[in-house]
Amino acid sequence: MINGGKEMEFRRARNAEQKDIRRQQIINMTARLLEEIGYEKITFTEIGKCLSFTRINLYHYFANKNDIFLELLLQDIEEMVQDAENTFSEPVKNCKVFIGAWTEMMLRHQRMMALFSITNTVFLKGATHEVHEAYRIRLHELFQRLERAVRAALPYFSRTAVSLFVEFENSYAMTLYPASMEYKKAQRIEILEKVGFGTGHFSPQFSKYLEIILMGLAEKDKNGA
Amino acid sequence: MINGGKEMEFRRARNAEQKDIRRQQIINMTARLLEEIGYEKITFTEIGKCLSFTRINLYHYFANKNDIFLELLLQDIEEMVQDAENTFSEPVKNCKVFIGAWTEMMLRHQRMMALFSITNTVFLKGATHEVHEAYRIRLHELFQRLERAVRAALPYFSRTAVSLFVEFENSYAMTLYPASMEYKKAQRIEILEKVGFGTGHFSPQFSKYLEIILMGLAEKDKNGA
Structure with missing residues (x-):
């Protein structure tokens, strides 16, 4: 039980950490695209393409x-x-x-x-x-x-x-x-x-x-x- | 000759005046659309539709x-x-x-x-x-x-x-x-x-x-x- 609890906690922490890493990747890519193509042309499809994320997957991180x-x-x-x-x-x-x-x-x-x-x-x-x-x-x-x-x-x-x-x-x-x-x-x-x-x-x-x-x-x- | 010259001058003036009126109509309609749908959604097609102008015709007045x-x-x-x-x-x-x-x-x-x-x-x-x-x-x-x-x-x-x-x-x-x-x-x-x-x-x-x-x-x- 105790071990199982720790394991779950660890997984949750890893998932939260993983999520933060993903979010930061998206932010960094958006910053790069801002320089390259400008605000107007940036879309979820474009950000996703550059990160090999699907558009749908991006919605887990940002609306x-x-x-x-x-x-x-x-x-x-x-x-x-x-x-x-x-x-x-x-x-x-x-x-x-x-x-x-x-x-x-x-x-x-x-x-x-x-x-x-x-x-x-x-x-x-x-x-x-x-x-x-x-x-x-x-x-x-x-x-x-x-x-x-x-x-x-x-x-x-x-x-x-x-x-x-x-x-x-x-x-x-x-x-x-x-x-x-x-x-x-x-x-x-x-x-x-x-x-x-x-x-x-x-x-x-x-x-x-x-x-x-x-x-x-x-x-x-x-x-x- | 002189009369022909006057006639042409008059036509040119009328055309210039006509053009100013059209330009002002376009500006006024854009101002109205700005309130109704906002900057982002305004397009030449939309402005044209509201004025019964073709998109192509709008290009005579604004690029x-x-x-x-x-x-x-x-x-x-x-x-x-x-x-x-x-x-x-x-x-x-x-x-x-x-x-x-x-x-x-x-x-x-x-x-x-x-x-x-x-x-x-x-x-x-x-x-x-x-x-x-x-x-x-x-x-x-x-x-x-x-x-x-x-x-x-x-x-x-x-x-x-x-x-x-x-x-x-x-x-x-x-x-x-x-x-x-x-x-x-x-x-x-x-x-x-x-x-x-x-x-x-x-x-x-x-x-x-x-x-x-x-x-x-x-x-x-x-x-x-």
């Missing part, structure tokens, strides 16, 4: 492709948060140094920015309730960690200011990145460098923005509002 | 659906700019009054925000070179007009500050609006009001942002940078 993308995005955000925790473990006295380091960090996570920028407009429209809910809970945890990293770097800002900083910098990145040279090159969108406002690199504009935001937040803190 | 959407977006932006010109024709002394009026104005142009938020990530990927280029030139002109309206309302800000204000407020709206209650309701996306960071209305968060931005820009102006 639709948007659920896969939300999971991939969460993994990308987690990497960015870990990067922030490593980069900003102690107070940064010079604001310009912080701004430069933060901008460089964001540029190390371009796929995260690209995916994040279409979460509300694309992924959430097709995701299941369960994955949508799990995504929002996890996103909240990850951004709490990100706020902690910023508080460690900028201890002279209030909690509220740091929380607003994280939201504002992230929101701006979600619009600026898809308009940048970097994104357009990666997505093979024609770059009209000098037409209208022109198309520029991500960093100069993003750094300028962070400076304004931090000045505004410092003012707000000073006024005690 | 693909993304070109139609860029034109629709430009018309929406123009409406917003006109609204701004009417709303902000004279100096607003109280910053809070300006912020309130600007937020209300943005909420009168929700389709503009929804379309703008997927321009780089969706429309530009499929648009033709000609329409892409014309879009950027027109966008630039419209934003120059928008800046003029803001300069009239906030004459105590520098030109640079106003230009950054317009870019920053617009960028933030493009991320905040698709995450807002208003957008999710319009797009029939499930609203998880209290999960994670929760889902809120557009106005309170947008107003708070405008305040921080304006404080930061005022500081920047003061420092003469």
